[in-house]
Amino acid sequence: VVICQILWTSLATTSYLVLFAVAFALVLKVNGIFNFTQAAAMAVAFYTAYSCIQIFKLPGWVAFGAALGMTLAVCWIIETYGFVSLRRRRASSLFVFIFTFIVSQFVSYVITLIFGTWSYTIFPSIFWQVHMLGELAISAWDIPAMASAFAAVMALFAFLRFTRYGQFMLAVSDKPDLAQFYGIDTRKVFLLTMLIAGALVMLGMFLFGMRSLVQPRTSLDLMLFAAVATIIGGIGNLAGAAIAAICLGI
Numbered sequence: 001v002v003i004c005q006i007l008w009t010s011l012a013t014t015s016y017l018v019l020f021a022v023a024f025a026l027v028l029k030v031n032g033i034f035n036f037t038q039a040a041a042m043a044v045a046f047y048t049a050y051s052c053i054q055i056f057k058l059p060g061w062v063a064f065g066a067a068l069g070m071t072l073a074v075c076w077i078i079e080t081y082g083f084v085s086l087r088r089r090r091a092s093s094l095f096v097f098i099f100t101f102i103v104s105q106f107v108s109y110v111i112t113l114i115f116g117t118w119s120y121t122i123f124p125s126i127f128w129q130v131h132m133l134g135e136l137a138i139s140a141w142d143i144p145a146m147a148s149a150f151a152a153v154m155a156l157f158a159f160l161r162f163t164r165y166g167q168f169m170l171a172v173s174d175k176p177d178l179a180q181f182y183g184i185d186t187r188k189v190f191l192l193t194m195l196i197a198g199a200l201v202m203l204g205m206f207l208f209g210m211r212s213l214v215q216p217r218t219s220l221d222l223m224l225f226a227a228v229a230t231i232i233g234g235i236g237n238l239a240g241a242a243i244a245a246i247c248l249g250i
Contacts, residue, residue: 001135007250012142014249015149018242019204020222021229022153023197025241028230030173030193036100037078038201038226040107042219045071045202046209047111049122063122068202075198078103079191104220112216119213126211145207152203153242156196169193173236 020042027035048070052063082103086096128139160166165188171179172189180186208214208222226241229248233240 004136008136008138008142010250011246012139012146014246015145016204016207017222017225017229017245017249019149019152019200019207020226021233021241021245022156022238023200023204024223024226025230025233025236025238026156026200027193027197029236029238030169031083031190032176033083034097034100034227035194035197036097036223036227037082037103038197039104039219039223040078041071041074041198042201042205042222043107043111043216044074045205046122046214046219047115047120049206049209050120050214053122054120054124060123064206067206068199071198071202072195075194076191079194083190083194084187104223108216108220115216117215119215120209121211121213122206122209126213128211139211141211145210148203148207152200156200157238159196165189165192 020038024035024038027033027038045067049063049067052058052066053060058066082099083096086099091099128141130137130139132138160170168179168184168189169192171182171184172186176186179189205214205219225248226245229245230241232248233242233244
């Protein structure tokens with residue numbers, strides 16, 4: 001019974017870890033970047049949702065929408081004014097790598113100045129109602145979190161497989177120069193990839209912040225987990241990153 005409970009709780013917890021890993025792996029696959037600015041997007045997502053609910057007393061759905069909008073805006077700024085400039089100047093991979101760390105650290109420092117180093121959650125309490133299935137305890141958070149993460153990942157795979165821009169993303173990830181030769185606008189593809197990854201990490205941070213305490217540097221730790229899962233799962237393998245995140249989480 002104890003082992004079953006541990007497995008169930010661990011599996012539920014991996015819902016947001018999978019989203020972080022898939023988002024990181026997606027940008028690495030298509031844009032060819034170890035996107036450690038993902039930590040900045042994650043921090044912005046959480047503190048936007050927290051501010052809406054805890055400070056401004058807005059309903060959860062408004063906080064979700066505001067967090068999504070702010071996260072997408074941050075991803076757009078990073079891609080448009082950061083990565084685009086670096087590509088234009090043909091910056092080295094090491095320089096891009098350092099740039100992503102600087103951005104994530106800078107955002108962490110700014111958030112620390114604004115909110116301090118205390119731990120917060122999106123809602124006033126991280127304790128959820130528990131239902132018993134035999135001797136297995138299932139919280140009211142578990143199934144919705146797992147379902148939303150599963151739906152988001154499946155929607156991404158369906159988008160890549162069955163939509164035009166999804167096919168463009170796969171083409172660019174395979175041979176970007178050849179894709180551009182055939183008329184694919186790689187700038188739009190890179191931006192779209194960043195925005196999709198931003199939506200995934202925003203959902204992940206919303207789920208994480210509903211049941212865990214978050215500090216300004218928490219997103220950096222979660223991002224490093226996503227990077228490890230991506231490497232273990234195989235660079236360029238989204239399904240492998242998701243499976244690795246589940247295994248590491250358990």
